[in-house]
Each structure stands twice: as C-alpha cells, then as structure tokens.
Amino acid sequence: MHRLWIALFTLTACAAEDAITPTKKIVLFNGKNFDGWYTWLRETRYEDPKRVFTVNDGAIHVSGEDWGGIATKQAYRDYHLIVEWRWGGKTLPPRVKNARDSGILIHAVGEDGRYNQTWLESIESQIIEGGTGDIILVGGASKPTLTVNTVQDGREVYWKQDGKPVTKDSGRFNWYGRSRVWKDVIDFRGVEDVEAPMGKWNRQEIFAQGDKITYVVNGRVVIHGYASSHRAGKIQLQSEGAEIYFRRVELRPIGKMPKLK
Secondary structure (H helix, E strand, C coil): HHHHHHHHHHHHCCCCCHHHHHCCEEEECCCCCCCEEEECCCCCCCCCCCCCCEHHHHHHHEECCCCEEEEECCECCCCCEEEEEEEEEEEECCCCCCEEEEEEEEECCCCCCCCCCEEEEEEEEEEECCCCCCEEEEECCCCEEEEEEEEECCCEEEECCCCCCEEEEEEEEEECCCCCCCCCCCCCCCCCCCCCCCCEEEEEEEEEEEEEEEEEEEEEEEEEECCCCCCCEEEEECCCCCEEEEEEEEEEEECCCCCCC
16 A cells, blocks of 8 residues: 555656647546546545445536545646546535535646645635635645736625736636625525536636636636646646536647637
C-alpha cells in the first residue's frame, strides 16, 4: 500500500509544464470507467471504500458522502471544457439542510489534498444552488490570483464587465446574477439563476486561454477573469456533501473566447 501511494503521488505531481493543449476533441470521461482519472478523499486518500465515485448508466455518480474529488492524471492548458451535470437530490452531513454544493476545479496543481486535506490548489468553477458559475480561488502551497471586473454590494463583489478591476488571492467572485439575498439553504433559487431546476441536466463550460478564464452556464456567459496566476493543470470534480451526476466531460480546442456582454 505504501508503495502504491508513492507511485500515485509521483503520478499526481505532473507539472503544468507538461500540460496538453487540445488540438481536437478529448473525451476525458469515457462513460464506462475511470481510465485517466484517480480519486482523492479526505478520510481515505487514494482509496474509495465507500464508493463515493462510481459509474452509473454512463455517468459519474458522486454520492457526496466523503469530501474530496476525482481528478485527471494529465494536466491541460488552453482549452474549451464542457461538463454536463445534474443534482441527484440527496444531501449528507454536515450539509443536510444546506444548498447542494460541488464544483469543477481547473488549473489544479501541487500536492493532492493540500487545501484542507481535500482538494488541489486550483481555480474553481462553482456548482452550488444559487451560485453556479462563481469563481473560487482554492489555495495550496501557493495562492492562485485572478482579476475580475466587478461591482460591489456590501462585502461581496459581482462580475460586471465594465466594473472596477479587483484582484484576489483567496475567496470568491460572484457571477453577475447571483441573488444579493442568497442563503445557504437547500433548494435555494435566485430570480436570475441560469442553473436548470433540480434534477435537470446543466451544461457548464469553461474557456481557459492563457491568463483568461470565462465561465458559461447553459449558454450564458456568467463571469470572466484575467491576469490569472494559474494557466494550466489538472481538472478535478468535487464531492462536497451533495449527490451529483456528471455525464459528459470533454475538452475541445479553444477556438474563440466567448463574447462578453
């Protein structure tokens, strides 16, 4: 077992310098198994005895029971990432009554579990009821930095393309339509949410080109950042106390960045 962990650590330490730039479509999840992926859980590290991550009817089923993620073994840069997902419905302690929560981590680097013994150092495309499309900076040995044009409301900042540039090395940038009265409660839904109703499939896209990152949810640009410190790395899908399914995870050449409103 010790040798296995050493081998896996060596594998997971692949440098961003070795990142692949897609020249054609790359199907990251084949619908059958986890070839090209590995799991990391806070409690059991590279082992998954509770089967938090399984393949069910061509989709990745994440039970949410333990916190952690499933990550690509390979690092990537300059891509158009497409992820289709839907909530499964169940919530688990300690978030039984809280908003369903997960996420897509990009430009993920460094030691597995470095953030809170759970996730890779990365930039997150948030998946949470009412906040799907937010940017979260996930620290590790270093702190990712990013600049977003924003408008401020109290202590929170929301993307606005002609707004004031704000640079952060931790915390969250809210997508433009996130409810100003958002509450961390199950089934929360804001009036401007573009996330599909619970149980319906969503299409979340990430355009990462150089130092620029744009998130698109169900066809709508929800946030854009630039001057990113992190420009390549693995992709990690989170388990964070809510049941979720991922049925499509693929990369395409970047083409053109989406037009910002």
